Structures are given as C-alpha cells and as structure tokens.
Amino acid sequence: MKAIAIGANEHGQRVDRLVGKLIPRAEKGLVYKAIRKKIVTLNGKKTQPDARVCEGDELKLFFSDDTLRELGGTVGSAGDKSTSGQTAETVSKKSASIKGYEFADNIIYEDTDVILVYKPAGILSQGSDSNEVSLNDLLIDHLSLSGKLSGTGETFKPSVCNRLDRNTAGIVVCGC
Structure with missing residues (x-):
C-alpha cells in the first residue's frame, strides 16, 4: 500500500x-x-x-x-x-552549471509560482539527448539550492513554460 x-x-x-x-x-x-x-x-x-x-x-x-x-x-x-516537490538528487543527477552564466543573477522576477529569467544565446531551454546542461537543469538546481524544492513528491517537476531556440536570447517563463 x-x-x-x-x-x-x-x-x-x-x-x-x-x-x-x-x-x-x-x-x-x-x-x-x-x-x-x-x-x-x-x-x-x-x-x-x-x-x-x-x-x-x-x-x-x-x-x-x-x-x-x-x-x-x-x-x-x-x-x-x-509531499510536494522533489529532492535535488532525484531531479538533477548532474551538477548543472554553464561557464560564465549564473542563473540567480539573471532572474528578472520570482514568486512562489513563477520565475522569469533571461536566457542568453547558446543555452538550451530544455534538455536534449546529449548531456548538455539546459536552462531547465539550472532552474531545478536553483530551486534545490534555495530550499524551494524539497521532499519526495512524484507528481510535479518545475520546468520552463516557453522555449527559445539555442541561438536566441530572451526571457523565459518558468513554472515552479
């Protein structure tokens, strides 16, 4: 049970x-x-x-x-x-970091449900088959490190709401 x-x-x-x-x-x-x-x-x-x-x-x-x-x-x-949320180790098995890009420094707006973040050109919005770090991985790591993502929930995973191409810079809305 x-x-x-x-x-x-x-x-x-x-x-x-x-x-x-x-x-x-x-x-x-x-x-x-x-x-x-x-x-x-x-x-x-x-x-x-x-x-x-x-x-x-x-x-x-x-x-x-x-x-x-x-x-x-x-x-x-x-x-x-x-409970709601996920542990850092179950969500992100790799340490998500991109040289020269700090997720927290590029947050434009943040509340309990939404984060608006600037995505520079050259970063994937969502993960691909390769092991490249994506904005989605950075979001999950940011939420895990800030303590906003904890517990052992299985029904919700924070993610980007809109995608931008790899070579496009702009604002991405993330649901958390």
Missing part, C-alpha cells in the same frame, strides 16, 4: 490523472478499474475518477509492493507519506 498526502502542487488535480502520474506504466483501464474497485481511495472513501483532490487530502493506493514496482511507482509503507 502507498499513502500520499496531497500537497499544494497536487491540489486541484483529478484523481485518475494523479494516479496515472504515481504509477506511470499502468494503462488507463487499470487506473479506472482500481478506482472503481476501491483499490484507490481518497480520504478513506471510494472516489470517482473525475474527483478533484485538495491540499491536505490523503490518497491511498492498495496495490502490493510488487505491483507498484512493476507499474513504475515507488514503494512506501502505510506510514510513509509523499
């Missing part, structure tokens, strides 16, 4: 979509069947796939540990509760 404490990042999501994020290799039919058969409960009660979760709710997945591993979900015991 896995119990998930709903945090601010999951607030407002549909139950079926949230369960799909928690067990990514599960087909939609299995997700809907699990909800229908009360294998997935919200606050200890049967729920509907289109129900919206609120901050402070508790979602429980009554799958065996083996089934959770097979479906791509992480295994937790009844006492382990996930």
